[in-house]
Amino acid sequence: MRMDVPSNAPEHCPGTQSESAGKVSACQGCPNQSVCASGQAQHPDPDIEIIKKTLASIKHKILILSGKGGVGKSALTGMLAFGLAADPQRNYVDENLAVISVGFLLGSPDDAVIWRGPKKNGMIKQFLRDVDWGDTEYLLIDTPPGTSDEHLSIVQYLLPAGLDGAIIITTPQEVALLDVRKEINFCHKVNLPILGVVENMSTFVCPKCHKGSEIFPAFTGGAEKMTQEMGIPFLGRIPLDPIIGKMCDEGRSFLIQHPDSLASKAALSIIEKIQNACNPGKVMGESG
Amino acid sequence: MLEGVKHVIVILSGKGGVGKSTISCQLALCLKAQGFKVGILDVDLCGPSIPYLLGLEGQSIHQCSQGWVPVYPNEDQNLAVMSIGFLLQSRDDPVVWRGPKKNAMIKQFLADVFWGDLDYLLIDTPPGTSDEHITVMENIRQVHCDGAILVTTPQAVAVGDVRREATFCKKAGIPILGVIENMSGFTCPHCKECTNIFSMDGGKQLAKIAQVPFLGSVPINPEISGKEGGSIGFVDAFQSSSLFPIIHSISCKLTQSAPSKSDTV
Numbered sequence: 360m361r362m363d364v365p366s367n368a369p370e371h372c373p374g375t376q377s378e379s380a381g382k383v384s385a386c387q388g389c390p391n392q393s394v395c396a397s398g399q400a401q402h403p404d405p406d407i408e409i410i411k412k413t414l415a416s417i418k419h420k421i422l423i424l425s426g427k428g429g430v431g432k433s434a435l436t437g438m439l440a441f442g443l444a445a446d447p448q449r450n451y452v453d454e455n456l457a458v459i460s461v462g463f464l465l466g467s468p469d470d471a472v473i474w475r476g477p478k479k480n481g482m483i484k485q486f487l488r489d490v491d492w493g494d495t496e497y498l499l500i501d502t503p504p505g506t507s508d509e510h511l512s513i514v515q516y517l518l519p520a521g522l523d524g525a526i527i528i529t530t531p532q533e534v535a536l537l538d539v540r541k542e543i544n545f546c547h548k549v550n551l552p553i554l555g556v557v558e559n560m561s562t563f564v565c566p567k568c569h570k571g572s573e574i575f576p577a578f579t580g581g582a583e584k585m586t587q588e589m590g591i592p593f594l595g596r597i598p599l600d601p602i603i604g605k606m607c608d609e610g611r612s613f614l615i616q617h618p619d620s621l622a623s624k625a626a627l628s629i630i631e632k633i634q635n636a637c638n639p640g641k642v643m644g645e646s647g
Numbered sequence: 648m649l650e651g652v653k654h655v656i657v658i659l660s661g662k663g664g665v666g667k668s669t670i671s672c673q674l675a676l677c678l679k680a681q682g683f684k685v686g687i688l689d690v691d692l693c694g695p696s697i698p699y700l701l702g703l704e705g706q707s708i709h710q711c712s713q714g715w716v717p718v719y720p721n722e723d724q725n726l727a728v729m730s731i732g733f734l735l736q737s738r739d740d741p742v743v744w745r746g747p748k749k750n751a752m753i754k755q756f757l758a759d760v761f762w763g764d765l766d767y768l769l770i771d772t773p774p775g776t777s778d779e780h781i782t783v784m785e786n787i788r789q790v791h792c793d794g795a796i797l798v799t800t801p802q803a804v805a806v807g808d809v810r811r812e813a814t815f816c817k818k819a820g821i822p823i824l825g826v827i828e829n830m831s832g833f834t835c836p837h838c839k840e841c842t843n844i845f846s847m848d849g850g851k852q853l854a855k856i857a858q859v860p861f862l863g864s865v866p867i868n869p870e871i872s873g874k875e876g877g878s879i880g881f882v883d884a885f886q887s888s889s890l891f892p893i894i895h896s897i898s899c900k901l902t903q904s905a906p907s908k909s910d911t912v
Contacts, residue, residue, distance in 0.1 A: 364745075366745040366746055367747060368747075370748070426693065426694050426741075427663065427664055427694060428662065428663005428665075428774045429662055429663040429664020429774075433804070434804075468807060468811075469811065469813070469814045470814065471661075471812070472776060473777070473780075473815055475777060476746030476747070476777070476778055479777065503663075503774070503775060504664075504694060504774060505693035505694060506741045506742060507692075507693055507743070507744060507746070507749065507778075508745050508746055508777075510743075533699065534668075534669075534699055535664070537694075537696065537699055537738060538693075538694035538696070540738075541693070541739060544739055544740065544741045548741065563833065563844060565835040565837060565838060565840060567835065568837050570837040570838070572836055572837070573869060574833060574844070574869055576869050601842060601844045601845075601846075604802045604844070604845055604846060605846065607802070608802055608803040608804060
């Protein structure tokens with residue numbers, strides 16, 4: 360996968376870092392041709408160095424990905440954040456947690472961000488370059504579904520600064536796995552390590568009769584079988600608990616409010632696995 | 648562009664995984680059952696779901712002198728489908744494209760597919776308000792679009808995203824035909840208790856806030872997530888499921904309210 364093809368480049372762009380940049384027939388008419396031909400483009404983006412410095416105080420950087428939308432990327436990102444912030448003292452969660460989102464920059468709930476790729480990339484770069492995180496243990500980066508501008512930009516800017524890897528979220532049904540396999544292959548293409556896959560909304564337990572039902576049935580074996588087939592780690596499954604959605608809507612932490620629920624226990628075990636994956640030397644016998 | 652197409656409807660949602668593609672397929676099947684000729688154009692390039700949902704994976708696109716021939720699931724050719732899924736070598740291949748390449752592909756889908764005569768073309772979109780959406784809106788403005796259907800799930804986090812999509816429609820000058828609330832409630836198969844897993848009434852509230860019609864609520868039905876061995880069962884399972892009459896009433900609302908393109912031009 361070429362990371363050095365500008366968004367306004369023609370289809371057969373050889374890549375700005377290539378020897379033939381600006382010199383092949385596909386470069387005719389490309390707005391970047393003269394820059395490429397002069398050799399200036401072969402210098403790496405200076406912002407990547409700045410991002411590297413800015414993020415040097417952050418120990419672990421994790422991307423939360425899924426090819427599919429609505430599988431719980433943001434909900435789980437929030438849950439992981441609360442869980443990681445609580446550890447090890449299980450205290451002072453709110454002071455341990457810092458958040459940046461374009462949502463804070465919008466004036467009203469109806470404001471739409473109607474941007475094409477380049478503008479989104481600029482915003483992402485600004486988030487990475489200009490936010491002062493201070494000393495931070497974990498930076499979780501929540502992403503939209505897909506394999507497009509946001510994902511390419513994040514990986515392009517962050518791989519040089521050091522990324523621990525990606526956590527991939529899915530739901531059990533094939534129509535989600537179909538998109539998630541694409542996301543996993545995207546990670547392989549851009550050399551992004553995968554920390555593991557979490558299956559969300561696995562089983563729904565009826566609050567009245569306490570029997571389980573599969574809302575999104577895993578007719579093709581669900582996430583666990585997929586991870587076996589693709590040779591990547593499976594981190595666990597989180598049941599579908601309607602209270603999670605309710606807590607999200609109210610902006611409260613499900614983990615703190617409902618620590619004894621099955622979903623909280625599952626999430627805590629997943630958080631532990633993620634911590635182990637990020638600190639491979641610290642825990643013995645947990646890897647592989 | 649889209650010369651033989653009478654009605655164009657765009658299926659939108661700011662939120663992913665709310666059932667845009669499922670609702671698109673179900674609406675298409677209902678419109679077909681009403682006797683219309685229907686097309687589905689899937690412009691979700693990174694996550695095309697339509698071929699899987701209609702059991703059409705592995706089919707490919709052919710070229711004729713008038714352009715690309717869409718895929719027809721039935722011999723009667725009353726349902727035509729176009730998706731990037733038909734152009735991928737493997738179902739696991741990612742489409743790692745930035746905006747301009749996606750835009751070029753969508754323009755080609757809109758300009759070069761030989762749909763023939765269609766009563767309805769449903770355009771299924773990815774979540775968001777970015778390249779794909781801007782490109783679709785810019786291009787279909789020339790052909791008269793009936794409007795957009797907003798799909799949401801009931802919880803606030805989805806409704807919040809779909810409100811932004813409504814703003815997008817207003818800015819793009821595309822009328823909103825209405826809101827469909829999907830995954831409204833789940834009836835426990837063991838005790839018949841109905842739980843509102845993803846909260847309730849978010850779609851109605853959204854319709855009220857955006858001052859657009861509320862088209863209906865569609866409950867969760869795990870049967871239609873696809874049967875073992877693929878999704879071939881989707882079409883049959885849907886026709887005989889409890890969802891069919893619900894979607895049918897929504898599609899009737901659409902066909903009654905929509906003036907034909909030939910009437911207005």
